[in-house]
Amino acid sequence: AQTVTQSQPEMSVQEAETVTLSCTYDTSESDYYLFWYKQPPSRQMILVIRQEAYKQQNATENRFSVNFQKAAKSFSLKISDSQLGDAAMYFCAYRSYTGNQFYFGTGTSLTVIP
Amino acid sequence: DAGITQSPRHKVTETGTPVTLRCHQTENHRYMYWYRQDPGHGLRLIHYSYGVKDTDKGEVSDGYSVSRSKTEDFLLTLESATSSQTSVYFCAISSSWTGANVLTFGAGSRLTVL
Numbered sequence: 001a002q003t004v005t006q007s008q009p010e011m012s013v014q015e016a017e018t019v020t021l022s023c024t025y026d027t028s029e030s031d032y033y034l035f036w037y038k039q040p041p042s043r044q045m046i047l048v049i050r051q052e053a054y055k056q057q058n059a060t061e062n063r064f065s066v067n068f069q070k071a072a073k074s075f076s077l078k079i080s081d082s083q084l085g086d087a088a089m090y091f092c093a094y095r096s097y098t099g100n101q102f103y104f105g106t107g108t109s110l111t112v113i114p
Numbered sequence: 115d116a117g118i119t120q121s122p123r124h125k126v127t128e129t130g131t132p133v134t135l136r137c138h139q140t141e142n143h144r145y146m147y148w149y150r151q152d153p154g155h156g157l158r159l160i161h162y163s164y165g166v167k168d169t170d171k172g173e174v175s176d177g178y179s180v181s182r183s184k185t186e187d188f189l190l191t192l193e194s195a196t197s198s199q200t201s202v203y204f205c206a207i208s209s210s211w212t213g214a215n216v217l218t219f220g221a222g223s224r225l226t227v228l
Contacts, residue, residue: 035216045204045219049220091156101172102217
């Protein structure tokens with residue numbers, strides 16, 4: 001099974017500032033997909049962003065962007081202009097190109113300070 | 115929201131009793147999953163289904179069984195609940211194994227085993 005590691009159990013950021021959440025993964029595959037999911041206090045899991053490993057360009061969704069370093073097996077999430085509504089648990093996830101399972105990290109709890 | 119409904123949303127039961135959680139989707143997606151979420155463990159796959167009556171085990175399947183008699187329904191059963199099965203359970207759906215198809219989650223079911 002692939003391993004996904006989120007080494008920051010908790011992070012905090014001032015409102016309007018930028019924060020980066022880290023994620024590393026272990027795989028021997030060359031084709032795969034990476035995801036960031038957000039889980040606010042409502043408990044609903046929400047897709048934030050996804051990245052195909054064969055794409056060199058980093059994915060961006062509005063204030064959310066990733067830094068995908070394939071050789072380093074690193075997939076960090078940058079949140080710009082942080083808002084109070086960004087406060088949540090963030091999960092990094094991996095899925096192989098033809099795989100049938102998603103592997104999740106243990107999550108990073110993000111606090112946004114007004 | 116994707117049409118995924120989990121029931122019950124909350125349940126308290128006693129050790130040794132059977133419990134069934136239901137996941138119902140209106141998306142006609144082929145693939146359905148059951149995950150459990152525990153602090154420090156992220157989300158872990160219990161069982162998944164790739165079609166009616168087609169199911170397979172995930173990484174934490176011991177003590178759980180599943181059934182899928184219709185495309186829209188995926189049931190998770192704890193034959194004899196134990197305190198270690200106290201958790202939040204999420205159902206998820208996906209339209210395909212391949213491609214950057216994402217998991218779409220239900221709202222979760224909190225189960226407490228006393």
